[in-house]
Structure formats: C-alpha cells, structure tokens
Amino acid sequence: MTFTFAPARREQVGLLIALAGASGSGKTFSALRLARGMSPEGKIAFIDTEARRGLHYADRFQFLHADMRPPFRPERFIEGIRAAEAAGAEVVIIDSASHEYDGEGGIMDWADELAEKGVKSPGNWKEPKLAHKKMMNALLQCRASLIFCLRADEKIEIVRGENGRTLVRPLGWVPICEKRFMYEMTASFTLTPERPGIPQFDLPHKLQDQHRHMFPAGKPISEEAGRMLAEWARGADVPPTAAASRSSHAAVTDAPVSSSPPPEGGTGADFPGDQPATEVDKLLEEARQVAMSGTVQLRAFWKALDERRRKLLEPHVQKLKEAAAYADQTGGA
Template identity: 40%
Template structure:
C-alpha cells in the first residue's frame, strides 16, 4: 500500500469530539448534556439519545427535540459501539449517551459480565485472572470503535462520593478508570449548582487550552458552548479567529506550581508505578510533601495502569470532596 500525505489545512472533515459530564443524582447532567448537544447540532440539526436508564431522558422531550433509543439490558460494551455507529450512519449530528455508567455497572455490563465469568469458573478465578479477559477485551474494543467515530458524543456519567478512612471523601466517576482520559472536555457537576462550570479545582475538569474561551468559571453549560465546540471540531475559520483572540499567556491567570505538578504527576501515573516513582524522586521534597494526599491517590491509579486489567471497582478521575 502506498501512503500519501496532505496539508492539515486541506482536511475539512470534523475531528472527533467527546464531552463527558459527571455528577451525582439531581446534578443536571441530562439537561446540560442536551443543551450542549443542541448547540453542537445547531438549531436544525438532529440529536440522537441513547437512554440506558428506562427512558428518563424522555422527561425532557418537551424542552428538547431529539430522537431516542431506550436501551434495555444487557449493557454489553459492543452494544454502545453499535449504537454510536448506527447514529453516525443515520446522519445524526450528535449523540448523547445517558448514562454511560451502565456500560460499566449495569446489568450485563463489564462488572456484571466479569462476575458471571468468575461464577462460571467455579469461583476459583482471581480478580486479576481469566474472568476479566472477555469483558476487558470487549470494553477496549468499544473504546477503539468510539475513537473512530466522527459524530460528536456527549457522555453523561454517574458519580458518587466514597469515604476513605480516616477522614477523606473522594468523588468517583462510575466508569472504567481510564475512560476519562479519552474525552476532549469533561466537567463535574454538583447538585447544589446544577449545570454550572466550576474551574476552581483542577481535579474536577479537563479541557484543552483552546476551550478556555468557551467554558468559563461560573457559567452555566449552554447551547452557545456546544456550537463553539462544534466549530472547533470542524476547524472553522471563526473558531480559529476566536482562538487567535485568546490573551497571551502572560495576560491569563497562570496555573499554580501545585496545579502544574499535579498535572504532570497524573500523566506519569497513567504510565504506571515506575513512572510515578521516577517523577516523585525528581521533585523538591517540599513539593512532595504538599502533594502527598494527591500522590497517594495517584499511586492507586498507577497500580491499575500496571495491571491494565479493567479495575474491578470504580475508575476514572477521583475528585477530592473534602
């Protein structure tokens, strides 16, 4: 096969776009996801919704125009990949999956599937053994399939607080621990401020520099932001001009040294324990002490990266609540 290359500017097909909104019950995930989706699709665009929670999105059918598929169990990973491909082939402008957590914890989802395999093997299989092979392979295949899609996808993901002795509370997204690293933009939503963007904690969001002019601290998630994201994904001239108007780094609020160290530590933790240890050995002891609670949490992330076994509990980003 002969490969040819063309200037990047000549590509007009939109880039892949994943957005995730994570929150507990009554945090405004669904409403916010549909607002973003309408903005991404445009006034006359078509929005598809894959509902995995018994048709709960249909409660908003008076407020939003969309087509729905109410998915029933089993929530096997490949079915999510098939739904995304079907939405793309049908010409929808955006897909909302509400809630994506069912792929992980729902009936027939990854955790349930692993438990079935464990029982089938007589309960003698370890948590890192053969019972994980089929669900793990299926989950990875789904992720790889989703990454090939050019239809923008908005993932609504459940989250919950977990108490960690002696006196720490973590907020965890209910999905595979590695999935949040695949998305383009992600936010955590709180029940007491439904749908509002909070950029005060670097652990609670993910976005690229180009998106900081789209999502501002204290703003409520809305259609205009979705439209701006869609323009960015298409590489529209208007989007590039908006980015060109972004203030120089010296004019922007600079992240603290602690924030920069954490970002670097999180990247190293995703590579495994050895990489995290090397990073930790290379920083100033005072910085290490200041980051101690975060680094301790990242050690678990690094251990899971070592295993690469589809960690059998909750995964994704762990957000400190206290």
C-alpha cells in the first residue's frame, strides 16, 4: 500500500504572502512588520534585489540581510531562499520579487536573449517558463514563511466610446510578476502611495475568510497580523480579538483622535458590531468597510452596484458618506 491517510489537521502550513504596490506604498516596511509578528525572536532573512535598500530599516528591525545582484534568474531565488532556511530563518522576505520577471536577467530578459539568438516565439519562452515553474514548485515546498514585495504599475486601456471618441479606461494597479504567480499565494494585498501600508480591498487582493479578521479594513498591516497568521499556520484556532473585531465591524469608532471633528451626527455608534444576518446587513457591512478607505473607494463601490443593491443601501447612504469623509480627514487609520 503506497498511501497512508490520517485525519486532516492543520500544522506547519507554509505561508506565501505578497505585497504589491508602487514606490512609496509601504511594501518593505509592511513586510518587516508582518515578519516581526511571525518571528518575534528576529529569525528573519531579507533577500535584497534593490541595491541594499532593505538596510534602510536595519535600525528598526532585526534581520539577516543578503545583497542579491543580477542576473535575476529563477534558480537564484531558490538558492537564496534555501540559504536563508539553512541560516535558521523562520520568515524570508524577497524584495523585490518582481525582478525575477522583469529585472536584469529575469525571465523576460532571458526570453529576449533567446529571441536574439534566433529562437522564434513562443519557443523562446520555453526555458524561462520552465525555470519559473521549478522556482514556484520549490517555493511551495519551503518550510519558512515567505513574504514577496512586488512592484505594481497602474495600467490603462484605450477604448472607443460613444460617437467614436477615444477614451482612457483605468485598469488599476497590476503587480509585476508572472501571470500565475499570485494564484499560489496564501494572501496578497495591493498597497498605494496615497495610503502607505494599508491594504486597499477595492483593489486586487486575496484573503481567505479565516484570515480576514487579521487585516481590518482601513488599518495598516501590523505585527499583530503576523502573529495571528503564524499561530494559524501552526494549527491554533485564532478567533478575532476584541480590537480586530471592532476594527472590522465599525467604520469610524476606532479612528484616532484628530484635530478634525467627527462627522456631524455620527461617531461610529450608528455602525453596530453585530454579525450580519441578512442580505442588507451583509451588503451594509461591506459598504462600511469600503467607507473606511475613503470617499474615492466608496464612490467606486457604489458605481459597481446594480440598481437593486443600490436601493437596499439608499437609507444608509448619508452615514456612509460621513464615514468616508471622516476617513479622508484622518487617513483611514
């Protein structure tokens, strides 16, 4: 008999976390905060492809550092991660993992080099894609938790509108990586320069239900999130803490004291923390969390709703606007 079955039990689950964003969005700092929560003893390794920029944080965090230089072939990332594990790292940060895709000697460069040597497309992609696949297989077997910082570009598309007019349609922030990379992540987040370190849940992200309370809407990624993730990976049940529960279910009550006054007639008491039970409750809860990210996000959320769901939310629109305006004033923290 070649297979042995045992009752399913979560233990020593590998974590793959991706933080994507433009320059200034807080990727590196957030990754280090998350890592410190996962490994309070500082068993953290930092693979730096950004000309030693990770060392900017050496006075604030305890970690091992390695300077990775081109060419950024997939096998070099495998080599670096295995070396980090051998050094005793519990968490490995790769900043920036985007170099494996479009950095000097990355798989795009590799495909171009083969094309210049006469290998016709799509044959020039065969070796680079195979190497990338081997890297992903190695990452999935890694026993340390991995945090990937990824660059992101704000993409647009040109479309024809009414009367044949040319229109520019924003597509949002798109991480720079091989197209299937994000599917392998345990969780992924998009950060923006406007609100550094705060996941934007109206932008591309991946977050399982059992992890959602670890990342309250409108709150920066924290050590506490890392601690809860690590406990979950070890097999512990991690119920929402009182603070996380309040953050997830109240739109403005946890906002810090600000020089700006709270919205007239609403300080958060209008947003009860009871678990939603009906369709209206669930929709309202989703809208409240979006409102915590500010007015721009709330408008985009409203625009995406169909007419029926807009009618369900109409009695609450004013309070949602007030909450979004207050989030604008306080930075949504």
